[in-house]
Amino acid sequence: MMNAPHTTEPQPTLRVALLGCGNVGSQVARILLEDADNLAARIGARLELTGIAVRSVDAPREAELPRELFTTDAESLVEGADIVIELMGGIEPARTLILRAIDHGASVVSGNKALLAQDGPTLYERADAAHVQLSYEAAVAGAIPILRPIRDSLSGDRITRVLGIVNGTTNYILDQMDTTGAQFADALADAQRLGYAEADPTADIEGYDAASKAAILASLSFHTRFALENVHCQGITSVTAEDIASAKDAGYVIKLLAIAELLKDEAGDDGVSVRVHPTLLPRDHPLAAVRGAFNAVFVEAENAGELMFYGQGAGGTPTASAVLGDVVSAARRMVLGGPGRTETTTGHVPALSIDMVNTSYYIGLDVADQPGVLAKIAHLFAEHGVSIETMRQTIHPAKDGGEASAELRIVTHRAAESSLAATVKHIQDLDVINAVTSVLRVEGI
Ligand SMILES: NC(=O)C1=CN([C@@H]2O[C@H](COP(=O)(O)OP(=O)(O)OC[C@H]3O[C@@H](n4cnc5c(N)ncnc54)[C@H](O)[C@@H]3O)[C@@H](O)[C@H]2O)C=CC1
Ligand SMILES: N[C@@H](CC=O)C(=O)O
Ligand code: NA
Numbered sequence: 001m002m003n004a005p006h007t008t009e010p011q012p013t014l015r016v017a018l019l020g021c022g023n024v025g026s027q028v029a030r031i032l033l034e035d036a037d038n039l040a041a042r043i044g045a046r047l048e049l050t051g052i053a054v055r056s057v058d059a060p061r062e063a064e065l066p067r068e069l070f071t072t073d074a075e076s077l078v079e080g081a082d083i084v085i086e087l088m089g090g091i092e093p094a095r096t097l098i099l100r101a102i103d104h105g106a107s108v109v110s111g112n113k114a115l116l117a118q119d120g121p122t123l124y125e126r127a128d129a130a131h132v133q134l135s136y137e138a139a140v141a142g143a144i145p146i147l148r149p150i151r152d153s154l155s156g157d158r159i160t161r162v163l164g165i166v167n168g169t170t171n172y173i174l175d176q177m178d179t180t181g182a183q184f185a186d187a188l189a190d191a192q193r194l195g196y197a198e199a200d201p202t203a204d205i206e207g208y209d210a211a212s213k214a215a216i217l218a219s220l221s222f223h224t225r226f227a228l229e230n231v232h233c234q235g236i237t238s239v240t241a242e243d244i245a246s247a248k249d250a251g252y253v254i255k256l257l258a259i260a261e262l263l264k265d266e267a268g269d270d271g272v273s274v275r276v277h278p279t280l281l282p283r284d285h286p287l288a289a290v291r292g293a294f295n296a297v298f299v300e301a302e303n304a305g306e307l308m309f310y311g312q313g314a315g316g317t318p319t320a321s322a323v324l325g326d327v328v329s330a331a332r333r334m335v336l337g338g339p340g341r342t343e344t345t346t347g348h349v350p351a352l353s354i355d356m357v358n359t360s361y362y363i364g365l366d367v368a369d370q371p372g373v374l375a376k377i378a379h380l381f382a383e384h385g386v387s388i389e390t391m392r393q394t395i396h397p398a399k400d401g402g403e404a405s406a407e408l409r410i411v412t413h414r415a416a417e418s419s420l421a422a423t424v425k426h427i428q429d430l431d432v433i434n435a436v437t438s439v440l441r442v443e444g445i
Contacts, residue, residue: 011040011044011045011046012044012045012046012335013045013046013047013048014043014045014046014047014048014082014083014331014334015048015050015080015081015082015083016032016047016048016049016050016081016082016083016084016085016327017050017051017053017077017078017080017081017083017084017085017101017106018032018049018051018052018053018085018087019052019053019074019077019078019084019085019086019087019088019094019097020052020053020054020086020087020088020089021052021054021061021063021065021070021087022087022088022089022199022316023195023315023316023319024087024111024138024316024319024320024323025052025085025087025088026061026062026063026065026316027063027316027317027319027320028085028087028320028323028324029049029052029063029065029069030063030065030320031320031324032047032049032324032327033049033065033066039324039328042328042332043328043331043332043335044332044335044336045331045334045335047083047327047331049069050069050077050080050081051069051070051071051077052065052069052070052071053071053072053073053074053077053078053088053097054070054071054072055072056072057070057071057072074093074097075097075100078097078100078101078104078106079100079104081101081104081106082105082106082107082331082334083106083107083108083109083327083330083331083334084097084098084101084106084107084108084109085108085109085110085323085327086098086101086108086109086110086111086112087110087111087112087323088112089111089112089114089198089199090112090114090115090199091114091115091118091119094110094112094115095115095119095122095123098110098115098123098134099122099123099126102123102126102127102130102132102134103126103130105130105132106132107127107132107133107134107135107330107333107334108123108127108132108133108134108135109134109135109136109138109323109326109327109330110134110135110136110138110139111136111138111139111319111322111323112136112139113136113139113140113209113212113213113216114198114203114208114209114212116136116139116212116216117211117212117213117215117216117227117228118212118227118228120216120219120225120343121225124343133329133330133333135326135329135330136216136326137322137323137325137326138319138320138322138323138326139212139213139216140166140213140216140217141164141166141213141295141297141309141311141313142168142295142311142312142313142314142315142318142319142322143311143312143313143318143319143321143322144295144296144297144309144310144311144312144313144322145309145322145325146217146297146299146309147216147217147220149299149307149309150162150217150220150221150299151220151343154299154301154304155344157301157302157303157304158301158302158303159221159222159262159299159300159301159302160261160262160300160301160302161259161260161261161262161298161299161300162217162218162221162258162259162260162261162297162298162299162300163257163258163259163260163261163297163298163300163443164257164258164287164295164296164297164298164309165255165256165257165258165287165290165294165295165296165297165313166210166213166214166217166258166295166297166313167204167207167209167210167213167256167258167295167313167314168191168196168292168293168294168295168312168313168314168315169188169191169192169196169197169198169201169204169205169209169293169314170204170205170207170210170235170236170256171255171256171290171291171292171293171294171295171313172187172190172191172194172196172292172293173187173188173191173205173236174236174239174244174253174254174255174256174278175291175292176190177241177244178244178248178253178254179291181241183241184241188201188205191204191293194293194315195314195315195316196293196314196315197314204235205235205236205237206233206235206237207233207234207235207236207256207276207277208228208233208235210233210256210258210276211228211231211233211258211276212228213258214231214258214259214260214274214275214276215227215228215230215231215274217258217260217297218230218231218260218272218274219343220343221260221299222260222262222272222347222349223343223344223345223346223347224272224345224347224348224349225343225345226260226272226274226351230274230351231274231275231276232273232274232275232276232277232353232354233275233276233277234276234277234278235256235276235278236256236278238278239254239278239440242437242438243364243437243438243440246364246407246409246437246438247280247362247438247440248283250362250392250409250411251282251283252280252281252282252283252362252442253280253281253283253285253288254278254279254280254281254440255278255279255281255287255288255290256276256277256278256279257276257277257278257279257281257287257443258275258276259273259274259275259276259443260272260273260274260275261273261357262349263352263356263357263358265350265352265356266356270349271349271350271351271352271356272349272350272351272352273351273352273353273354273356273357274351275354275357277441278440278441279440279441279442279443280362280411280440280441280442280443281442281443281444282444282445285443285444286308287444288444290310293312293313293314293315294310294311294312294313295310295311295312295313295314296308296309296310296311297309297310354417355416355417355418355421356416356417357416357417358414358415358416358417359414359415359417359420359441359442359443360389360411360412360413360414360415360441360442360443360445361386361410361411361412361420361424361439361440361441361442362409362410362411362438362439362440362441362442363408363409363410363411363412363424363427363436363438363439364407364408364409364436364437364438364439365377365407365408365409365410365427365433365435365436365437366405366406366407366433366434366435366436366437367405367406367407367408367432367433367434368403368404368405368406368432368433368434369395369396369403369404369405369406370432372432373406373432374391374393374408376430376432377408377410377427377430377432380423380426380427380430381410381412381423383426384415384419384420384422384423384426385415385416385419386412386413386415386419386420386423387412387413387415388410388411388412388413389411389412389413389445390409390410390411391408391409391410391411392408392409393406393407393408393409394406394407405434407437411442411445412442424436424439
């Protein structure tokens with residue numbers, strides 16, 4: 001095989017400003033410096049890291065980076081750049097700095113899903129108007145190439161459903177609780193130490209981070225803007241060790257799923273449901289095998305059928321890979337000319353309420369061990385048009401003068417979310433019910 005001919009022509013230089021030097025930023029800086037020659041060969045221009053905006057120049061850092069690169073003057077750094085990489089996180093000053101970068105003609109790469117889900121359209125429109133690129137592959141599912149495949153590779157198809165695990169921290173916590181019996185707080189502390197969690201981990205455990213990603217995925221998949229407020233969001237803070245053990249006993253694993261799917265509304269028109277919630281999956285389901293901080297996303301499209309994307313969804317180095325991919329792509333466009341499009345908004349499908357979704361439920365009940373209890377419960381399900389798929393019963397004999405009780409674990413067939421919610425509400429009111437111990441949605445059955 002012949003080697004590519006060497007050229008002695010001097011390469012142009014593109015100035016790159018980095019905002020933030022935390023888990024991801026420090027790895028991006030390292031790769032930009034260590035891999036400069038390879039990147040230049042791929043781009044046809046050299047990337048010069050002109051500075052790294054930080055809160056304090058003297059703060060101790062793990063990564064060894066030249067001290068002279070650090071500055072606290074993010075505004076000036078942005079103004080002199082061709083490409084700005086925003087990895088500070090949070091809404092402000094990230095938003096103002098990105099707009100400033102765009103106004104100065106720089107292309108922007110960001111991993112900031114919180115900002116994009118809250119105010120993405122302002123940024124996309126400003127970037128389009130300025131003919132610069134705004135890319136954010138790192139914002140969803142870390143290293144996994146998922147946004148570009150949806151935006152570009154599948155742009156000739158019609159996506160009908162996106163379903164996946166898109167938050168590494170919660171997957172790590174649930175996995176640790178399931179496999180090692182770890183406590184929630186200890187598993188969360190590990191996820192923070194490993195660089196998976198957001199600066200404020202509430203965003204992870206309450207589901208907001210996954211909801212931001214779901215909004216971004218839905219917007220690109222359905223060519224319609226969906227914001228965080230369009231996402232039904234439930235995190236993992238109410239999932240107990242007992243829920244996990246009881247699901248395990250019944251052959252399930254609990255995962256935090258993000259789902260965006262095309263449905264019909266009451267009038268039979270298209271609408272999209274976007275939601276994030278803890279979900280039971282059969283243990284032989286492919287998503288059940290997604291361990292630790294890994295993510296996986298299923299995409300279903302009319303012509304392509306089912307596609308699955310899998311990889312490291314969090315962590316500094318994997319996420320830096322996605323950031324660098326966007327940087328190389330933006331830099332190539334600068335060398336070759338012409339910006340790409342950030343989004344298309346031709347879909348106009350409304351966001352549907354969770355009530356429009358058809359789902360299965362897992363319901364755990366602590367009931368009195370008396371004749372007729374099962375009949376009363378089954379009657380309520382039938383009355384609401386919800387069909388039971390399986391029902392398992394464990395008897396707990398009377399102890400210490402108390403009464404015998406039974407633990408029921410019911411899995412339903414798919415039914416309207418509103419019917420399922422009404423069934424659970426009425427079950428709670430039955431005099432034979434001691435407690436409703438779990439109510440979780442189920443996928444993959
Ligand atoms: N850690 C991960 O696995 C992933 C993170 N992301 C996103 O990437 C971004 C960065 O994440 P991490 O590196 O994990 O966060 P981090 O908290 O480790 O780093 C952020 C850095 O930005 C600095 N910073 C914040 N505000 C600043 C300001 N006003 N001026 C100067 N510096 C400022 C902080 O001091 C910190 O060093 C966030 O938007 C996050 O959501 C995306 C995918 C994965
Ligand atoms: N906190 C996020 C980081 C990646 O987006 C996660 O845990 O997935
Ligand atoms: Na990604």
